[in-house]
Amino acid sequence: MRPLDFEKPLYDILEKIRELETNPSLKDSVDRLKKEAEKLKEEIYSNLTRWQIVQIARHQDRPKSLDYLNNVLDEFLELHGDRLFSDDSAIIVGIGKIDKFSIAFIAQEKGKTTNEKIERNFGMPHPEGYRKGMRIMDLAEKLKLPIITFVDTPGAYPGIGAEERGQFSAIAYSIMKMLSIKTPTISYIIGEGGSGGALAIAAADRVFALEYSIYSVISPEGCASILFRDASKAEKAADILKLTARDLLELGVIDGIVKEPLGGAHWQPKEMYKNLKEHIIEQLYFLKNLDIDEILKLRYEKYRRVGIVYG
């Protein structure tokens, strides 16, 4: 694991523990250091700034959509292509099973290694990715499958082909489909929710964010370059934008936060998978008890109300 700047002191101790552990006669010192490390970890992660959370949300080793699909679903099958142009690898779709529920899923995948990142276009979808998602929404609606989406993208890809093929239209229609579909939808912001490119698959009945995730109308860097004409002031911009899971809950934009292991999902992925799995199952049971008309009514009220400006 690669430490972030503010994590360095902790990684140094952990490194030292690993060294000393090879010598059994130093067990006392190792135990002392381990206690120290626990304390330091607690200290570092209980007082994170928003900018530090942004860095954790984008951490290379943070579990990505594929990790969750592999470890949270009991089984799944990825499906491919939008039937119009191509198969966008920044968006993974398919069908799966979790605790006896059949579900459909749409997930943005950033990739972890350099090769994977390039292959996945850093999780930045093209219109065909959103259109592939809409195709799966059709399937889900027809077969009455709940839809689960995992959101993790810096944003929709800003490129020539993307614009030529109607990025704006793909996003708009994807939002419209999510908001009109006659099957329940649940979205999880698992890392980075970058603007309209994220919302395209996040306009769900239930929206949750993992504890160290972010969701924003503009990246802190983008905001800083407009506001201060200096992208390096992103730290300040992150505070202004109020983009952490806790902020989103306070602003009434998400329905809840999924607890992460201390320091982030990548410290204890197994614990994270367990948390998320339990959360998804709980939500599926909750939605199962509502009939579709009720779900549509709640959905209408939820999005009708957002940012209400009357006195």
Next chain:
Amino acid sequence: MFFQRKETKLPQTEQKRETPDNLWIKCENCSEILYRKHIEKNYWICPNCNYHFRINSDLYLNYILDGGGFIEEYVYNLETKDFLNFPGYAEKLKELKEKTKLNDASRVGYGKIDNFDVIFFITDFRFLAGSMGAVLGEKFFYGVLKSIEKKIPYIALTSSGGGARMHEGIISLMQMAKTTLAVIELRKNSILYINILTDPTMGGVMASFAALGDILIAEPGALLGFAGPRVIEQTIKEKLPEGFQRSEFLLKKGQVDLVVPRNELKTTISKILRLLS
């Protein structure tokens, strides 16, 4: 995302009206010197190169609605909220309200086009680049409810370089969902919905309600798209081709229905209404 465009100034119309000796203006596109009275009569279209100057909402209402404006304007005085305590936002709003006499970047009301009843929604580029915040979302929604109540078509004209308004953070992003929800209501009620896309309509506005009309009409030369050209250039590290993301380009790529010059907008909408009535 808040899209910035340095190379072009705010609509010339309002700024220059103040100076009485400003009888002549220069076309921003072909640099031809034009007699102000002529261009005013010509819908702010350059007779030399067909360039459509950016104009404010008053002028559009004047050109498109019978009698030159709304018969009844709705929810004019919705108060813009500063959800994030965004630095400088409150001051900026105050300043813009005084300068433009608008309360936010959008207006909605009931009016007539060649005697057809419509609800007309419009954004004004002068107000934070016509960007979408919570007030815009609510006005758009309110207009939709009126359309459904009166069973009359809904027409939305956008001039929104700002997309979703950065100053309202995630709340502004959510207006993409809110306005889209409104469009779904129009669908459920079989109400005709037309978009008029003017220069520029970008980002979160273009990627939500402005893209979802039954018919998309673009003014000539308008910049329309999701990502701003400068963001694209920075990403792909090359210069964009001439005319990229302009109306004519989008027509060719199958992304809009019609490109219609400003002086023909009213007759075109009127024709659509006639064909469907």
